[in-house]
Amino acid sequence: MTFDHQNTPLSAEQARVLATLMEKQRTVPDSYPLTLNSLLSGCNQKTSREPLMQLSEAEALAALDALRERHLVVEVSGQRAMRWEHNFERVLGVPSQAAALLGLLILRGPQTAAELRTNAERWHRFADTSSVEAFLEELQERSADKGGPLVRLLPKAPGAREARWAQLLCGEPVVPNTSAITNNDDHLHTRLAALEARVAILETLGRSA
Structure with missing residues (x-):
């Protein structure tokens, strides 16, 4: 059985x-x-x-x-x-x-x-x-x-x-998509780094003007 x-x-x-x-x-x-x-x-x-x-x-x-x-x-x-x-x-x-x-x-x-x-x-x-x-x-x-x-x-x-x-008696458990969370974090870090780079360039241009 x-x-x-x-x-x-x-x-x-x-x-x-x-x-x-x-x-x-x-x-x-x-x-x-x-x-x-x-x-x-x-x-x-x-x-x-x-x-x-x-x-x-x-x-x-x-x-x-x-x-x-x-x-x-x-x-x-x-x-x-x-x-x-x-x-x-x-x-x-x-x-x-x-x-x-x-x-x-x-x-x-x-x-x-x-x-x-x-x-x-x-x-x-x-x-x-x-x-x-x-x-x-x-x-x-x-x-x-x-x-x-x-x-x-x-x-x-x-x-x-x-x-x-x-x-597993009730079927497959629902697992949070941690990879999506990680990908979102990576995307935010990339955007933040780009913004920081732009700010640094603007500050440099401002000092040289």
């Missing part, structure tokens, strides 16, 4: 529902599997989410139906209400440590390896940043027969000390 994220990426709503189930399994295991109300609260919470969302019950149910068709979530019977649990690690064939990193990237957006280690504290305690990077590199080098890469190291942003990682 291969999860084809390259041809059929997750929608933003599906990703939020799936990653919320992954998070709550690890952070509030006594409440897991989740009822629809608990799932909605987790999806729409104001902390540890980027971007913030306000899913309706209908949107959450539609996302759950789509995820169930891809075997990523399962509906289970509860004492009072139906509950939901994820099937992420088995479907994607990734270890729990890698699943924790992917869940965090889905919920919080691109992050550095150091940020991921800090944010993963309640999900999984990584020994150091190097161990986080090792799992990320494995996810980035994932072979085509296993579904292809699941994360990508983004180009380092101007002024940033470290590059950030992004998940």
Whole structure:
């Protein structure tokens, strides 16, 4: 069972529902599997989410139906209400440590390896940043027969000390065009140099007049 994220990426709503189930399994295991109300609260919470969302019950149910068709979530019977649990690690064939990193990237957006280690504290305690990077590199080098890469190291942003990682389950990440920014800067520097040269010539002519 291969999860084809390259041809059929997750929608933003599906990703939020799936990653919320992954998070709550690890952070509030006594409440897991989740009822629809608990799932909605987790999806729409104001902390540890980027971007913030306000899913309706209908949107959450539609996302759950789509995820169930891809075997990523399962509906289970509860004492009072139906509950939901994820099937992420088995479907994607990734270890729990890698699943924790992917869940965090889905919920919080691109992050550095150091940020991921800090944010993963309640999900999984990584020994150091190097161990986080090792799992990320494995996810980035994932072979085509296993579904292809699941994360990508983004180009380092101007002024940033470290590059950030992004998940690919929702498709290719939007990367700022830093080359265009650089080209604009080069153009401005060229114009400024030309103006300074003209001013210098005018000052020279003024002194010799």
